Amino acid sequence: MSLEHRKSPTLELASAIEQAREAGHTVYSLSTPTFQDQSPDVFAQNVLKTTLSPEMGLEALRERARDVLFPKWDLPGHECVVTGGAKATIFSVLRASLSPGDRVLVISPHWPTYEDLAKLAHLETLFLATRAEEDFAIDPAALHAALRDSGAKAVLCSNPGNPSGKIYSSSELDQLNTATKQAGAILIIDESFSNIVFEPDKWRNARCAEADNLFVINSFSKNYHLQGLRLGACLLPGKWVSAVVSVHQTILSAAPTPSQHMALAITNSIAAHIDEYTEQRRLMLGFIAARGWPHIATEGTFYVFPCIPNIGVFRRKLEERGIFSLAGETFGESYRDHTRICFGKPVTEVRAMVAIMEDILDSEQGGGA
Numbered sequence: 001m002s003l004e005h006r007k008s009p010t011l012e013l014a015s016a017i018e019q020a021r022e023a024g025h026t027v028y029s030l031s032t033p034t035f036q037d038q039s040p041d042v043f044a045q046n047v048l049k050t051t052l053s054p055e056m057g058l059e060a061l062r063e064r065a066r067d068v069l070f071p072k073w074d075l076p077g078h079e080c081v082v083t084g085g086a087k088a089t090i091f092s093v094l095r096a097s098l099s100p101g102d103r104v105l106v107i108s109p110h111w112p113t114y115e116d117l118a119k120l121a122h123l124e125t126l127f128l129a130t131r132a133e134e135d136f137a138i139d140p141a142a143l144h145a146a147l148r149d150s151g152a153k154a155v156l157c158s159n160p161g162n163p164s165g166k167i168y169s170s171s172e173l174d175q176l177n178t179a180t181k182q183a184g185a186i187l188i189i190d191e192s193f194s195n196i197v198f199e200p201d202k203w204r205n206a207r208c209a210e211a212d213n214l215f216v217i218n219s220f221s222k223n224y225h226l227q228g229l230r231l232g233a234c235l236l237p238g239k240w241v242s243a244v245v246s247v248h249q250t251i252l253s254a255a256p257t258p259s260q261h262m263a264l265a266i267t268n269s270i271a272a273h274i275d276e277y278t279e280q281r282r283l284m285l286g287f288i289a290a291r292g293w294p295h296i297a298t299e300g301t302f303y304v305f306p307c308i309p310n311i312g313v314f315r316r317k318l319e320e321r322g323i324f325s326l327a328g329e330t331f332g333e334s335y336r337d338h339t340r341i342c343f344g345k346p347v348t349e350v351r352a353m354v355a356i357m358e359d360i361l362d363s364e365q366g367g368g369a
Contacts, residue, residue, distance in 0.1 A: 009112050009330045017324055028353050030318065031326040033302060033344030035225045053257040055245055057082025057233070061264045065233035068267050069194055069218040072203070075210045078235040081245060082260060084252040085230040086192050086219040087113060092251070093215050093234070094121040096243035097186050098153050105146055107138060107157035108332035109164055109305060111190070114156055126150050129334040132294040132307050136164040140175050147183040155180045158190040159206060160197060160300025163331050163340035167197065167299040170205045177208040186213045195223040197300040198281065212237040220263050229259035277302050280343035280350045287354045288341070291361065302344030311337050317360045323353055
């Protein structure tokens with residue numbers, strides 16, 4: 001298997017936007033967030049300790065992670081481990097639990113990094129596509145058939161969904177968990193947007209029963225605007241703790257100690273950032289609904305993933321007006337007529353982008369570009 005890897009599509013987009021801004025242009029990213037720098041809050045904590053932390057993370061932060069990232073989960077047989085971010089966690093789980101050549105079934109649309117991490121672990125990636133017109137629901141029959149026909153040893157999904165914005169219900173997660181266990185595969189649920197939810201009751205119930213094949217992954221990055229700290233956490237079945245931690249040790253030794261102390265201080269004094277997205281979500285979903293584009297009204301994350309007529313022309317016109325976006329196929333080959341729209345930005349930026357998009361579409365007599 002070739003080890004040639006692509007660059008991160010989201011980081012490439014960020015680089016293109018930064019270059020345009022350095023050249024003096026006013027540009028926006030339709031598909032990625034704009035976060036306020038947390039440096040003043042971070043440095044005010046004065047916690048830059050540099051000694052190596054325990055391999056599973058600081059005990060106090062492991063307890064804090066259970067409280068602020070995994071409060072709905074009742075998994076007494078799982079250990080909470082602090083890691084060097086969601087990417088490092090997913091790779092460590094895949095590398096520790098699967099063998100080279102095994103297959104991973106990814107629920108699509110999906111975060112493109114899932115493919116890259118599986119490839120890095122010498123695994124083959126397969127996809128189970130879901131559709132906006134069907135609320136991105138997982139078809140149980142299609143899931144069982146995909147597991148049976150592929151022999152996949154792992155199923156990987158995000159909840160809330162990136163880029164779909166969907167929250168899987170408890171019944172959907174139970175079906176996913178049962179099908180995966182019956183197939184002798186592991187189930188990895190990436191909950192990196194656990195505190196950015198707009199359907200709190202549905203989210204609190206979005207869990208499944210404890211199982212020794214269930215891995216739940218989370219991140220401090222999106223929930224607390226701390227991407228630069230590269231810090232995550234996971235709930236690992238007891239029998240897998242040693243193997244996963246060993247892989248994580250090989251690539252990182254342990255999660256960075258300064259980041260852990262900063263996160264411990266920050267999460268003690270700053271709430272997650274859900275409230276600040278309410279108006280942005282209303283503006284963006286209102287614009288999309290008015291156009292009749294198939295989508296689901298974002299239940300979690302700050303993304304929405306509509307299907308847009310003449311998407312290629314629309315994206316080209318957006319770029320001509322200074323709005324850069326990610327191609328829909330970034331999130332799966334089935335989604336060439338979609339794009340990920342992000343409202344995780346200052347409200348002024350969302351208003352500016354909506355105004356430009358309305359102007360483009362209205363100039364075409366409402367014909368969808």
